[in-house]
Amino acid sequence: MTTLETLSTAAGRALLRDLHQELRFDKQLNSLTTLGYLWRICTRETDLFRTVNRDVTILHPLGLLSGTSLWMQEIVNRFYYAPINAFVYVGAAFLLVAVGLNRIRIIDTPGLLVAAIILEALLLLLLFLVMFFTPPSELEAPGMDTRSDGTSQELLRELGEIGRDYAAMAVQLETISVTLHEVVERQDAMTQQLRSSVDAAVSAVAPNPELMQSMKQNTQALAEFSESVMLLSERLRAVERQEVEGLVRQELERILSRNIVDRDGSASAAPSKS
Numbered sequence: 001m002t003t004l005e006t007l008s009t010a011a012g013r014a015l016l017r018d019l020h021q022e023l024r025f026d027k028q029l030n031s032l033t034t035l036g037y038l039w040r041i042c043t044r045e046t047d048l049f050r051t052v053n054r055d056v057t058i059l060h061p062l063g064l065l066s067g068t069s070l071w072m073q074e075i076v077n078r079f080y081y082a083p084i085n086a087f088v089y090v091g092a093a094f095l096l097v098a099v100g101l102n103r104i105r106i107i108d109t110p111g112l113l114v115a116a117i118i119l120e121a122l123l124l125l126l127l128f129l130v131m132f133f134t135p136p137s138e139l140e141a142p143g144m145d146t147r148s149d150g151t152s153q154e155l156l157r158e159l160g161e162i163g164r165d166y167a168a169m170a171v172q173l174e175t176i177s178v179t180l181h182e183v184v185e186r187q188d189a190m191t192q193q194l195r196s197s198v199d200a201a202v203s204a205v206a207p208n209p210e211l212m213q214s215m216k217q218n219t220q221a222l223a224e225f226s227e228s229v230m231l232l233s234e235r236l237r238a239v240e241r242q243e244v245e246g247l248v249r250q251e252l253e254r255i256l257s258r259n260i261v262d263r264d265g266s267a268s269a270a271p272s273k274s
Contacts, residue, residue: 002056007042008070012058013135016042016074019052024079031080040077043067072133081130088127091120 004012016038024033037051043064048056076084098116101107224257 002054004056006057007058007062008061008066013070013074015054015056016070016077018081019048019054020075022052035071035075035080039068039071042071047090069133072130073135076135077130077135084123084127084130088120088123091123093117095120 004015006012007016011029019041020034020038023029023037024031029037041048041051042062044067045051046058046061048054048058062065093114098107099112102109102113
């Protein structure tokens with residue numbers, strides 16, 4: 001809960017400006033309703049939670065005259081000076097049109113001219129009152145200093161956040177650099193392993209000169225061995241043929257010898273019978 005001595009202080013004036021912004025733009029109230037609420041707050045309200053959602057207590061209300069003066073300074077002059085000035089110019093334009101029409105006899109009605117003069121006089125009087133209750137300039141300086149201090153603090157905070165973001169980005173970039181270095185090292189190791197694998201595959205697929213020489217020698221040795229086996233086979237066949245011929249010759253000799261013996265025996269037996 002906030003307690004204010006009176007609304008005429010700098011804090012009270014700042015509160016009135018904030019309340020105008022809240023009622024006019026946040027709650028979307030029209031200008032007359034907003035002016036009525038704020039005039040009542042300036043003149044007699046002590047507890048603002050009855051009118052607006054602010055837990056603020058005012059110890060000493062300003063009353064009718066001082067409250068209206070403060071209301072004219074902080075609300076009407078600050079926020080409605082431009083519309084009132086515009087109405088004054090519109091009244092002046094209406095007065096000029098009325099005077100011109102009366103001079104050229106298009107409208108010969110003095111009442112229209114008098115009404116335009118009275119309207120312009122009232123608008124000028126209203127503009128005089130608004131300009132008369134101009135807020136003191138010495139009360140605006142602290143607010144400006146406060147706003148400038150707040151802006152400076154906000155800028156410093158934003159600069160601190162930007163510096164923190166840059167530091168975080170630098171750390172992330174360093175981490176990314178280390179990661180990339182590790183990736184490059186792993187790629188180099190994988191490339192070396194791949195090169196070794198390719199060399200091994202090429203060595204396995206391509207014939208080895210020493211192996212080819214050894215295979216040629218083995219082939220030549222096998223050819224010589226085959227020739228030796230063929231020669232040995234021919235010699236064995238020749239030996240077998242000779243043995244068969246010898247056996248056949250022996251058998252023929254035995255048969256012939258038997259036949260001769262039998263023939264000789266028959267011949268010797270025939271003379272003895274005779």
